[in-house]
Amino acid sequence: MTAAPAGYRVVEVPEARKAELLDVDHLAFAFEPDAETSAQVPMTLEWDRTVGVEAPDGTLAAVHGSFRLVLPVPGGAVPCAGLTWVGTRPDQRRRGLLSTMIDTHFARSLARDEPVSALYAAEPGIYGRFGYGSAATNVRLTVPRGAALRPVPGSDALAVRFEKLDADGHGPLVQRVHAAAGSGRPGWITRDTDALRRKHLADPPAWRDGAEPLRVVTVLAGDEPRGYALLRRKETWTDGQPAMVVRMHDLAALDAAAAHRLWSVVLDLDLTSAVETPMLAPDDELLQLLVDPRGPRPRVADNLWLRVLDVRAALAARRWSAPVDVVLDVQDARLPANAGRWRVTTGEPGPDGTWDARVEPTHEPADVALDVRELGAVYLGGRSLGALGRAGLVTELVPGTLHRASAAFGWPLAPVCSWAF
Structure with missing residues (x-):
């Protein structure tokens, strides 16, 4: 574990030091919210998981926190430390x-029996050197109005309601549908604290960029x-013609018919x-x-970055898409307990056609040899071990094993987290 520089010390940051923490955050990320925005947007940090580094004069030099999350993984879920608010004074x-x-975050997460950590990277070049792998990709589209969709049975039978968002009234609906819509998709983390849910629906004028307040379209x-x-x-006119752009904040649907109905409405306002x-x-x-x-x-952009903190617990918590018996040689420069050879052996298939596995040191x-960064990248099933091998980032030591391991790690649905934390 990396010791703090001479004169500096790691400290827990209680809520009583909130103003100091915010000062570091605003300096690090170059922003300063106005009073109205601050009053409308809740503080989401969990204070028992908020840590700083004090300078020799006792002021906060750097801060970070983590969220207590549940990370959906292929065929299951694991406790996850969502690293957030990482900032250092300039x-x-x-x-x-x-x-x-x-290193403090890793130690505290392992002490809480959280075998993985996840984050969104403000700068993607930073976290790979700490063993985080880019585990998911998201895509944003600009779709022209009237874009045609293939038909889906049952879409026309669904009703639509278009309203101004009422955070209190619509909050339970958003939470319930969002959670159900992500069933079976790795990475689909839900917002499980009141503060996270309220922030997601917060709508201060400073966030609107001149556009209207948030609206909600509900399919029923x-x-x-x-x-x-x-x-x-946002109202826009070009040469006397209407040219508004619809800016979507969030969307979730329980099935193909609901998704088709939603997009049919949104694409033709x-x-x-x-x-x-x-x-x-x-x-x-x-x-x-x-x-x-x-x-x-x-x-296209990177989505979740994932760090495996406990190889054995993390690999045993997920399901596998094909039978496999493979020995992985994992390198981990920061967590020596992970480094070494791990045998992954699948058992009998379950009713869903996937396998569980025993994971043992051997x-x-x-x-196959790989760094823990690449193990994190493939953990959710959205990256290919074989592709990483072609890139020179994973080494096949026994011919044919990389193909079999790639098939086992893969998953039918691409991982994604639909919100940034």
Whole structure:
């Protein structure tokens, strides 16, 4: 574990030091919210999981926190430490404070029996050196109004309601449908604290960029919500013609019919010219339903970054898409307990056609060698071990084993988290 630099010390940050923490955060991320925005947006940090590094004069030089999350993984779920609010004062950089905070985060997470940590990377070049792998991808589309969709049975029978968002009234609906819509998709983390749920529906004027307040589109079968979309429109006219852009904040649907009905409405609102989607999985229903896949303009970005903290617990918690018996030689420079050879052996298939596995340390010869960063990248089933092997990042030591291991690690649905924490 990296010790704090001389004169610095790691401390827990209680709520009583909230103002100091916010000062570090605002300096690190170059923003300062106005009083109205601060009053409307709840503080989401969990104070028993908030840590800082004090400078020799006792002031906070750097801070970080983590959320107590449940991470859906292939065929299951694991406790997960969601690393967040990582920031260092500009005048305290280049002193090793981030290394100290990351090692502290790892130790505290393992003490809480959280075998994985996840984050969204403000700068993607930072976290790989700490063993985080890019485990998921999201896509945002700009879709022209009127884009045609392939038909889906049952879509026309669903009703639609278009309203101004009422955070208190619509909050339970959003939470319930969002959780159900992600069933079976790795990475689909839900917002499980009141503060996270309220922040997701917060709508201060400073966040609108001149657009309208948030609206909610609800798809219903009778009185039962089957999907929702949160969006806003910004009035724009070009040469006397309406050219509003629909900016989507969030969307979730329980089935193909609900997804089709939602997109049918959103893609054909009066006075609009285009729709900007929220973060979508690379295999989202919309990308399957578009008649003209060339029409939208896609923007692809990294989504969740994942760090395996306990190899044995993490690998045993997920299901496997094919039978496999493979010895992985894992390198981990920061957590020596992970480093070494691990034998992954699947058992009997379950009724869903997937396998569980035993994961044990072994002295047997290794079949595949990889760093813990690549193990994190493939853990959710959205990256291919074989592709990483072709890139020179994974080494096949016994011919044929990389193919079998790649098939076992894979998963039918691409991982994604639909919101940033």
